[in-house]
Amino acid sequence: MILTPKIVIRIALIGLLGVLLQLSFFSQVELFHVSPDILPALVVCLALLGGSLTGAVAGFSIGLFLDCLLVEALGVSSLVLLGVGYVAGLYRERFEIDNTLTPALLCMGLTLAAELGFGAIQLLIGIDAPVSLLIVRDLLLKSVYAFFLGWPIYVRRVLRPALVEEPKLRRRRQPRAMGV
Amino acid sequence: MYRKQVRRRRAVLALLVVGSFVLLTITYGQGSNGLQRGLSTIFSPVQGIADRALKPARDLVDWFDKTFDARGENSRLKSELAKVREKSVAGQEAMQENAQLRKLVKLDRDPVLAASAYQPVTARVIARSPTVWRSSVNIDVGSGGGVHVDDPVISGDGLVGRIASVEPNSAQVMLLTDHESAVTAKVVPAGAQGVVKPEVGNPEHLILDFIDSTKLVHGGQTVVTAGWRTQGYASLFPPGLPLGEVTKASIVDQEAKEQADVRPFADIANLDLVQVLTGGSRG
Numbered sequence: 001m002i003l004t005p006k007i008v009i010r011i012a013l014i015g016l017l018g019v020l021l022q023l024s025f026f027s028q029v030e031l032f033h034v035s036p037d038i039l040p041a042l043v044v045c046l047a048l049l050g051g052s053l054t055g056a057v058a059g060f061s062i063g064l065f066l067d068c069l070l071v072e073a074l075g076v077s078s079l080v081l082l083g084v085g086y087v088a089g090l091y092r093e094r095f096e097i098d099n100t101l102t103p104a105l106l107c108m109g110l111t112l113a114a115e116l117g118f119g120a121i122q123l124l125i126g127i128d129a130p131v132s133l134l135i136v137r138d139l140l141l142k143s144v145y146a147f148f149l150g151w152p153i154y155v156r157r158v159l160r161p162a163l164v165e166e167p168k169l170r171r172r173r174q175p176r177a178m179g180v
Numbered sequence: 181m182y183r184k185q186v187r188r189r190r191a192v193l194a195l196l197v198v199g200s201f202v203l204l205t206i207t208y209g210q211g212s213n214g215l216q217r218g219l220s221t222i223f224s225p226v227q228g229i230a231d232r233a234l235k236p237a238r239d240l241v242d243w244f245d246k247t248f249d250a251r252g253e254n255s256r257l258k259s260e261l262a263k264v265r266e267k268s269v270a271g272q273e274a275m276q277e278n279a280q281l282r283k284l285v286k287l288d289r290d291p292v293l294a295a296s297a298y299q300p301v302t303a304r305v306i307a308r309s310p311t312v313w314r315s316s317v318n319i320d321v322g323s324g325g326g327v328h329v330d331d332p333v334i335s336g337d338g339l340v341g342r343i344a345s346v347e348p349n350s351a352q353v354m355l356l357t358d359h360e361s362a363v364t365a366k367v368v369p370a371g372a373q374g375v376v377k378p379e380v381g382n383p384e385h386l387i388l389d390f391i392d393s394t395k396l397v398h399g400g401q402t403v404v405t406a407g408w409r410t411q412g413y414a415s416l417f418p419p420g421l422p423l424g425e426v427t428k429a430s431i432v433d434q435e436a437k438e439q440a441d442v443r444p445f446a447d448i449a450n451l452d453l454v455q456v457l458t459g460g461s462r463g
Contacts, residue, residue, distance in 0.1 A: 071220060079204070
């Protein structure tokens with residue numbers, strides 16, 4: 001992915017839509033008592049298309065926007081999602097993605113890592129109440145949902161046409177025999 | 181060239197990490213700031229529209245979720261219905277008696293809200309925190325609708341939480357299940373008082389902590405807000421707002437831990453419409 005101004009605007013719009021969709025839809029529905037979290041999967045897909053720097057910046061910006069809309073302390077989501085974006089981007093830069101399962105598995109693993117990251121920051125800040133074991137179920141289910149969300153976002157290439165400007169192939173004329 | 185790129189990448193990463201820590205340090209526990217207020221003002225109408233537009237899709241997903249749950253819920257509801265029938269007979273007698281007594285002391289108004297002169301403002305939930313570690317929702321009414329920080333928030337079933345921060349067109353509600361939440365409560369009719377705290381990650385379980393071990397509490401009793409007032413200080417919640425039902429309180433547990441398990445009346449995980457109790461006198 002080459003970062004042209006057009007592509008940067010598209011990434012910003014995708015991030016904005018992703019956050020709005022998360023807050024207005026995904027956070028408010030429950031499947032087996034757990035709400036899916038699309039944002040780590042979205043950041044992973046952006047990083048897999050754009051690399052570590054794009055992933056880190058996209059993760060930071062999406063996290064900042066999320067914290068602004070939720071009126072939470074700024075920086076928590078940014079820190080977690082920038083880590084997710086950077087790791088996913090590094091993976092793309094260092095390894096060949098030759099398996100269609102890889103991006104979905106990365107979405108799953110990094111969503112789990114993101115949730116654990118949120119937990120670690122919350123514990124550092126201080127949790128004034130006991131933590132239920134049910135949180136383990138929630139974390140695992142969120143990761144499974146991320147697998148299924150990452151699949152259409154990356155594997156079915158929902159984002160790719162918007163973010164990668166592929167050169168249009170010129171049609172070549174068929175060579176004609178002389179005098180025909 | 182490659183080394184320069186790597187150095188640049190690391191510099192940007194370091195800058196973003198440091199930026200996140202700086203933001204966290206500056207804004208933690210400070211309420212909303214100018215950036216949040218500005219973005220919230222711009223995006224809360226958009227969130228309101230998105231919330232309404234996506235409601236049919238949400239309802240469809242909820243329908244699937246509830247269908248899975250329905251089988252287990254059916255048998256639980258049958259046993260609950262039997263208990264409620266028994267209680268309703270006793271409740272009707274108590275209400276008759278209550279009405280007569282209220283007339284006697286000229287207090288024939290709503291027992292909870294009217295006595296404290298609260299003005300309920302109805303609001304719709306427009307956003308919810310996506311992580312399992314936070315428990316807050318945003319509503320589409322803010323300071324423009326008369327909402328203030330610390331106003332109690334209720335649903336049709338009982339107390340939900342309180343207003344944590346207010347913007348012109350929206351407000352953030354800290355739910356009962358947030359780790360910072362604590363509500364002084366009492367068990368009726370046992371009279372034991374304590375503090376209702378959450379168990380992080382489980383929206384269907386609250387803990388009634390610091391209860392008096394001499395007053396026996398048992399399953400099925402109702403927990404309501406205590407609402408206290410003393411020398412210039414008052415509880416944020418009026419007395420008598422329903423909170424939940426005691427599910428487990430063995431004598432051994434009560435004596436050893438001075439705790440009881442409570443199931444909240446409000447379906448905190450699936451809030452759609454809530455009421456903010458504005459104005460009124462606290463405690």
